[in-house]
Amino acid sequence: MIDLPAAGSAVALLAGSLDAWIWVIPGLLIGLVFGALPGVSVSMAMALVLPATLYMDFLPAIIFLTSVYTGAGFGGSVPAVLMGIPGTSSAVATTFDGYPMARAGRHNEALGAALFASCLGVLASYAVLFVLVQPLAELVLMIGPYEMFAIAVWGMVLLGSLGGTSISRGLFASAIGVLIGTVGMNTAGYMRGTMGIPWLLDGVPTIPAMVGLLAASQLFGLVNATFLVESEQDRKISLGRILAGCALVFRYPGVLLRGSIIGAMVGAIPGVGSSIANLLSYAETRRTAKDGASFGTGNPKGVIASESANSSSEGGAMATMLALGIPGGGATAILLAAFAMHNVVGGPRFIDQNRDIVYAIILSNFAQAVLLVFVGTAFVFAASTIVRLPLRILIPCVLVVATMGAFAIEGSAAGPITLYVFAVLGWLLSRFGYPVAAVVVGLLLGRLIETELLRAYQMAGGDWREILNHPGALVIFALMVLSLGFSMWKDRRRRLGDAASA
Amino acid sequence: MEPSAERRIAWGHLALVTALAAAAVAYLIDARGVSLHPHNLLFLQPTAVLVVVLWAIIALACLRGDRSGEAPAQTWPERLKVLALVGTFGLFILGLERIGYDIAAWAFVTVALAIGGERRPLMLALFPPVFVAAVIVAFKAMIPYPLVTAIL
Amino acid sequence: MTSGKPTISRRTALGLAAGAALAAPLPLRAQTYPDRPVTILVPFATGGYNDRYARAMAPFLSRHLGQPVTVVNRPGGGTMLGNMFYLQQPDDGYMVMVHSAAPFIPQTILLQNAQYKAEDFWMINLPSRDATLAATASSKPINTIDEVVAALKANPRSLTLGVQPASADFVNLALFLAGHGIDRNRARIITYADGGGPARTATVGGHVDVGFVGGEGFLPLRERIKPLMVFSDQRDPEFFPEAPLWADHAKAANIMPEFVEGSQRGFVVLRRFVERVPDRYKILESAIERATKDPECVAALKGQQLATTWYGPEASNRAYLNAFNTMQKYVDLLKQA
Numbered sequence: 006m007i008d009l010p011a012a013g014s015a016v017a018l019l020a021g022s023l024d025a026w027i028w029v030i031p032g033l034l035i036g037l038v039f040g041a042l043p044g045v046s047v048s049m050a051m052a053l054v055l056p057a058t059l060y061m062d063f064l065p066a067i068i069f070l071t072s073v074y075t076g077a078g079f080g081g082s083v084p085a086v087l088m089g090i091p092g093t094s095s096a097v098a099t100t101f102d103g104y105p106m107a108r109a110g111r112h113n114e115a116l117g118a119a120l121f122a123s124c125l126g127v128l129a130s131y132a133v134l135f136v137l138v139q140p141l142a143e144l145v146l147m148i149g150p151y152e153m154f155a156i157a158v159w160g161m162v163l164l165g166s167l168g169g170t171s172i173s174r175g176l177f178a179s180a181i182g183v184l185i186g187t188v189g190m191n192t193a194g195y196m197r198g199t200m201g202i203p204w205l206l207d208g209v210p211t212i213p214a215m216v217g218l219l220a221a222s223q224l225f226g227l228v229n230a231t232f233l234v235e236s237e238q239d240r241k242i243s244l245g246r247i248l249a250g251c252a253l254v255f256r257y258p259g260v261l262l263r264g265s266i267i268g269a270m271v272g273a274i275p276g277v278g279s280s281i282a283n284l285l286s287y288a289e290t291r292r293t294a295k296d297g298a299s300f301g302t303g304n305p306k307g308v309i310a311s312e313s314a315n316s317s318s319e320g321g322a323m324a325t326m327l328a329l330g331i332p333g334g335g336a337t338a339i340l341l342a343a344f345a346m347h348n349v350v351g352g353p354r355f356i357d358q359n360r361d362i363v364y365a366i367i368l369s370n371f372a373q374a375v376l377l378v379f380v381g382t383a384f385v386f387a388a389s390t391i392v393r394l395p396l397r398i399l400i401p402c403v404l405v406v407a408t409m410g411a412f413a414i415e416g417s418a419a420g421p422i423t424l425y426v427f428a429v430l431g432w433l434l435s436r437f438g439y440p441v442a443a444v445v446v447g448l449l450l451g452r453l454i455e456t457e458l459l460r461a462y463q464m465a466g467g468d469w470r471e472i473l474n475h476p477g478a479l480v481i482f483a484l485m486v487l488s489l490g491f492s493m494w495k496d497r498r499r500r501l502g503d504a505a506s507a
Numbered sequence: 508m509e510p511s512a513e514r515r516i517a518w519g520h521l522a523l524v525t526a527l528a529a530a531a532v533a534y535l536i537d538a539r540g541v542s543l544h545p546h547n548l549l550f551l552q553p554t555a556v557l558v559v560v561l562w563a564i565i566a567l568a569c570l571r572g573d574r575s576g577e578a579p580a581q582t583w584p585e586r587l588k589v590l591a592l593v594g595t596f597g598l599f600i601l602g603l604e605r606i607g608y609d610i611a612a613w614a615f616v617t618v619a620l621a622i623g624g625e626r627r628p629l630m631l632a633l634f635p636p637v638f639v640a641a642v643i644v645a646f647k648a649m650i651p652y653p654l655v656t657a658i659l
Numbered sequence: 660m661t662s663g664k665p666t667i668s669r670r671t672a673l674g675l676a677a678g679a680a681l682a683a684p685l686p687l688r689a690q691t692y693p694d695r696p697v698t699i700l701v702p703f704a705t706g707g708y709n710d711r712y713a714r715a716m717a718p719f720l721s722r723h724l725g726q727p728v729t730v731v732n733r734p735g736g737g738t739m740l741g742n743m744f745y746l747q748q749p750d751d752g753y754m755v756m757v758h759s760a761a762p763f764i765p766q767t768i769l770l771q772n773a774q775y776k777a778e779d780f781w782m783i784n785l786p787s788r789d790a791t792l793a794a795t796a797s798s799k800p801i802n803t804i805d806e807v808v809a810a811l812k813a814n815p816r817s818l819t820l821g822v823q824p825a826s827a828d829f830v831n832l833a834l835f836l837a838g839h840g841i842d843r844n845r846a847r848i849i850t851y852a853d854g855g856g857p858a859r860t861a862t863v864g865g866h867v868d869v870g871f872v873g874g875e876g877f878l879p880l881r882e883r884i885k886p887l888m889v890f891s892d893q894r895d896p897e898f899f900p901e902a903p904l905w906a907d908h909a910k911a912a913n914i915m916p917e918f919v920e921g922s923q924r925g926f927v928v929l930r931r932f933v934e935r936v937p938d939r940y941k942i943l944e945s946a947i948e949r950a951t952k953d954p955e956c957v958a959a960l961k962g963q964q965l966a967t968t969w970y971g972p973e974a975s976n977r978a979y980l981n982a983f984n985t986m987q988k989y990v991d992l993l994k995q996a
Contacts (some may be wrong), residue, residue: 009613039649042649045646045649045650048705048706049649049650049651049705050649051706052651052705052706052710052714053651053705056714066725072902076747122575132643140516141845146860146863146865147864148864149861149864149866150849150866162534162634171575171576173561173564173565173568174565174576176557176561177524177527177558177561177562177565178559180531180558180561181527181531181558183554184531184534184551184554184555184558187550187551187554188534190825190850190852191546192824192850192851192852192853193544193545193546193547193824193850193852194824194825194829194850194852195538195541195544195547196541196770196771197534197537197538197541197547197551198534198537198538203735203736203739203743203771204736204740205733205775206735206736206737206739206771207735207737218575221596225589225592225593225596226578228588228589228591228592228622228623229581229585229588229589272646275856275857275860302744328881329864329880329883330880331856331859331860331865331880332856335704335705335706338706338707339705339706340961341879342706342711345962345964346963347599347962347964348962350879350964354882396623397620397623397624398620398623398625398627398634400592400619400623401615401616401619401623401635402616402638404596404599404619405615405616405638405639405642406614406642408599408603409608409612409642409643409646410611411649412603412608412646412650412652413646413649413652414648415652415704415733415734415740416651416652416653416654416731416732416733416734417603417652417735417740418600418603419735421603422600424600425596425597425600428596429593429597432593433523434523435578436519436577436578437519437520437523437524437575437576437577437578438575438576438578438653451554454550455549455550455551456852457805458549458550458852459549459828459850460544460849460851461849462545462546462549463546463819463847463849463850464819464847464849464866466816466845466847472696546850650732651705651730651731651732652731652732653698653731653733
């Protein structure tokens with residue numbers, strides 16, 4: 006399905022406009038910095054550099070903007086690993102194992118693995134795009150309420166009882182998270198639980214709530230420790246160990262591949278894609294891994310699963326934007342605006358008439374992924390110096406930056422207030438053995454499940470047989486039941502085997 | 508927060524889980540007040556009921572004195588340090604819009620450094636303003652929103 | 660870059676304005692207006708139509724005001740947070756809004772109990788008009804709106820209809836169904852919150868048979884949809900001219916041709932400011948008018964698919980208040996999704 010003459014002219018196009026290339030590294034750096042700051046989103050970074058691209062030619066402008074996009078995709082994993090702060094909802098699963106790895110002094114390896122998984126994820130998703138841009142977009146368009154509901158339930162079932170000391174507490178935590186996720190106006194227009202606070206109409210601000218639950222609550226507990234990493238020896242920042250982390254990715258090619266596929270497919274779904282792709286990839290990797298029990302305590306596979314999925318979402322989102330003209334989120338909406346600024350209209354016609362430009366964009370993203378390895382390594386090297394700071398200095402600084410980040414999402418005190426409320430809640434919950442991550446998963450998936458369930462209900466109009474019209478959803482549900490059954494059966498066999506050998 | 512060891516009931520845990528379940532019930536009542544249409548309650552109501560059922564199970568365990576999974580008890584100085592940090596952070600959030608993000612952050616960093624055990628006067632005097640100024644200036648340059656500040 | 664200076668200056672100005680108000684009447688200072696940067700407030704997040712329009716207009720408005728113009732976003736609560744913030748600003752003419760005034764201001768008042776009135780806001784120019792479009796995916800067997808009516812009359816459950824809840828589109832859909840005597844509670848209406856995007860995607864993907872959504876967003880997707888009807892009474896050659904108008908459709912079927920216009924976007928200030936400091940308002944209005952008509956601006960905005968028509972305050976306020984009145988009349992329809 007590759008149009009070779011168009012690919013040839015794309016290469017000529019890229020080789021002919023060498024000035025386009027000088028924008029890649031600044032773009033990646035801007036993206037890394039914006040992405041690494043919690044609350045300052047990719048779309049904000051792109052909106053702010055958009056006016057500057059007005060005076061560039063079309064191709065350099067797009068390359069600059071996609072470089073920012075690529076850089077920001079990885080930038081979010083730096084605070085996720087080092088501080089347990091998910092800068093965006095697509096880096097949530099990275100915190101599950103990345104942060105425990107950092108606490109155990111393996112931050113170099115975790116960041117190396119995250120970086121390499123990200124770069125390869127970008128490469129993989131654009132490789133898929135190169136071959137299958139149109140079919141991928143069509144596939145995404147086929148996902149309706151029933152299918153989406155099935156995907157969200159799958160994520161919930163796999164992650165619902167994440168960690169925690171007992172099943173009842175795990176379920177309690179996720180149910181509370183789900184309820185919090187439904188506050189505000191639902192998809193049918195009903196407004197509830199807002200307590201008269203106007204900003205709650207949009208729901209509880211997700212990112213400040215997550216940062217509060219996962220990170221700020223942790224920091225309270227750390228006030229009695231001296232360093233993030235206990236052993237002085239491990240506090241070193243070592244290029245060798247970052248590279249060793251990169252090498253880890255090659256040890257688990259299956260994890261990387263699964264993450265990239267989930268990312269490219271689920272991540273391409275407009276609106277919610279990238280924030281659940283990383284959770285699904287993590288959950289599936291944990292479910293199928295032999296050492297599934299060690300997930301959440303610093304298993305590098307968890308980092309690789311999450312990062313490969315969230316960075317390959319970029320390619321998926323680009324597919325729906327290029328092939329359909331549908332922006333999946335803020336970042337692609339801005340790319341569409343940049344297209345428009347140069348009198349290029351995205352959408353079905355664009356991809357047929359400008360195959361060479363599409364290929365040039367894809368090829369330049371290959372190059373960006375490769376350059377990201379180097380720029381990212383330098384960035385990681387600089388960023389990880391924070392593990393050498395004593396906690397008495399680090400805690401106030403991180404709390405201030407997290408507060409500013411919470412403010413930066415919507416520009417009001419709503420963010421900081423949410424951050425605080427959820428920090429206290431997270432701190433209390435973790436003291437009594439509740440899995441805080443389950444609240445976060447509930448928060449992220451609860452709203453989605455309600456939305457899709459309601460639409461499915463509206464579509465059925467009281468006739469349950471409607472679901473028979475959605476074979477895709479039935480297949481997902483069947484796969485889910487089968488794979489869960491298989492896991493339980495395997496588990497039972499293992500336990501029986503253990504009992505027999507004991 | 509926790510009672511002396513002789514009393515078997517896990518009061519702290521019971522209080523937390525009861526408060527959360529009560530919040531869930533209050534939320535359900537509020538939602539039912541908005542509308543009883545399935546488009547409003549289809550998903551919310553069963554979830555709230557599930558919370559109440561789980562509350563019953565967990566509360567029973569608390570009454571039986573189940574303390575599994577609880578964080579190890581801290582000494583009083585340690586506990587005070589955590590509570591002081593939680594309190595200061597709360598005051599900081601409250602002060603943001605009232606006294607400006609810059610002043611509130613500067614005060615918070617200074618106090619939190621002291622809580623964390625920093626005693627060098629030079630560090631307490633110089634580090635907070637420099638750090639806070641850098642953060643505020645950087646965020647002002649990056650975000651497209653008005654930011655309430657007193658000095659910067 | 661965008662937020663630093665205006666914030667400082669607005670704060671100092673607050674003090675200055677307060678001092679000036681005590682010491683001397685405001686018009687004395689008006690001769691020098693504007694003598695510092697002007698801010699455009701957008702009550703939406705970055706990346707949407709209003710944000711792009713504000714950022715595209717900023718350099719031209721700056722040229723005609725003779726002062727730098729910066730854009731500041733304050734999203735949330737369906738524009739309620741931005742509106743409340745704006746109402747708290749001093750009437751000094753240094754902040755102007757770019758807003759989807761209708762239907763968002765009426766919505767916050769009618770549905771969210773916002774404590775301001777529609778008349779508190781004054782429209783300078785609302786160049787962007789977006790009408791509800793009834794559309795179906797090109798793969799669907801439906802070809803005309805009359806087929807939709809016939810199918811729904813025979814069986815209200817026969818087709819699924821996608822729409823944004825509590826929106827102008829929803830009122831139009833409800834008026835359409837009621838006009839044809841189709842029971843809305845029996846029809847299968849699928850609601851998509853969070854702007855028009857999700858309902859549009861569902862229409863293109865064929866998850867709903869007919870979508871009722873703002874038509875502008877459908878323009879890049881022309882090839883994938885069949886436009887069935889435009890909820891308007893004027894034909895626009897650039898806005899799906901092949902589809903019949905609701906006004907004609909209603910007349911043919913003997914229905915009251917009432918409808919709510921879709922989004923009306925553009926420059927908005929407070930009526931309070933217009934009344935209290937008219938000379939500053941005149942300066943601002945004429946700068947916006949000159950910027951909107953500036954040939955360079957027209958060319959730049961056209962390139963970004965942004966509207967550039969100058970309707971002026973009179974026509975804009977009339978259109979806005981019309982939309983408010985129709986929405987108020989049908990507030991019960993809005994409330995029960």
